[in-house]
Amino acid sequence: MSDLSDVDFDVYSWVLQHRTIEVDAVAGGTGRAAQEVRLSVERLLGAQLLHRSPEDDSVAFAVAPDTAASRLAAPLEEEIRTRQREISGIREELGRFMPRYLQRRSVGDALEVLENVEDVRGALNHASDRCRREVLTSQPGGGSRVPEAMQEALRRDEAMLRRGISIRSLYHHTARFNGPSQAYVAAASALGAQYRTAHELFGRLIAFDRELAFIPVPDGSWGAVVIREPATVAYLCDIFEQTWDRATPFSNAVGQGLEEVAREIHETIIRLLAAGLKDEAIARRLGMSLRTARRHIADIMEELGAGSRFQAGAAAAARGLLDDSRPADPAAQATTD
Secondary structure, eight states: OOOOOHHHHHHHHHHHHHOOOOHHHHHHHHTOOHHHHHHHHHHHHHTTSEEEOSSOTTOEEEOOHHHHHHHHHHHHHHHHHHHHHHHHHHHHHHHTTHHHHHHHHEETTTEEEEOSHHHHHHHHHHHHHHOOSEEEEEEOSTTOSOHHHHHHHHHHHHHHHHTTOEEEEEEEGGGGGOHHHHHHHHHHHTTTOEEEEESOOOOOEEEETTTEEEEEOTTSSSOEEEEOOHHHHHHHHHHHHHHHHHSEEOOOTTSTTHHHHHHHHHHHHHHHHHTTOOHHHHHHHHTOOHHHHHHHHHHHHHHHTOSSHHHHHHHHHHTTTTOOOSOSOHHHHHHHO
16 A cells, blocks of 8 residues: 555545545545546545546545554454464464473483573573563673573563562672673663672573572583472572672772682682692683683782792792682581581
């Protein structure tokens, strides 16, 4: 249907009163050119706003706009109904396979393994929609999160925050130096979310209402294990709380606390070097790239005048750099509390 114009309003009004579409008559009555009238009549007929008399082609009736709209919309509405029936059929047909899927992937009712990122995202969206009180998350890796995943997570968080859900999240200190992470935290913090960072984290975790938890599968893929068993979920939430209590409120790299963050990262690398960890393990523990970790390690080795990890550990011990009363493993502490 072509766009209607002022000419069409004039012609429609004339036909409404005089019931004729004879071009010269309409042109004389509206003051429009004959060619304009001829094209306008075709548009109005196409829009179902005019109906030509079957007995006389020069006679036409103006049709009520809502009646014309119903006539034009009828085929589209029928197509929509057809598509809806097709969608319902697809869901019903494929839904028959759900019991088999759940039977194969679940271990009792307390544990479920999701093997691919699409299933994980769907489960997280569903859990977010059903969340009533609180979300706790631990996101190791600093700035390594995929931007698309962060955008989807931000949409979920915004929806929950607007419903009054409490959200607390832990990041590695290295997230303070990452632009996307800073933007994510700023957007969610403005709505009431809370963020803290730590030099080491216990692992990735998302927990909803202390009833449902997601942890990664151990193969390094994008899969996840969904945990519903109450004692296990409570244990994971306790580990989160212990780490949260020792963590530092999030600020970007130019904000307050940067020197403290840099010092903690520096001391942690020294302790991990002395413990004999490889470069890859240190990078993973601190949520930084291997290249960045190796740069820190090289600076520390030069600072200590050490040519090997053993010499670095001995030099650090001699300077009292390994003295640290803080517990190294929140999971270990949780078992003794």
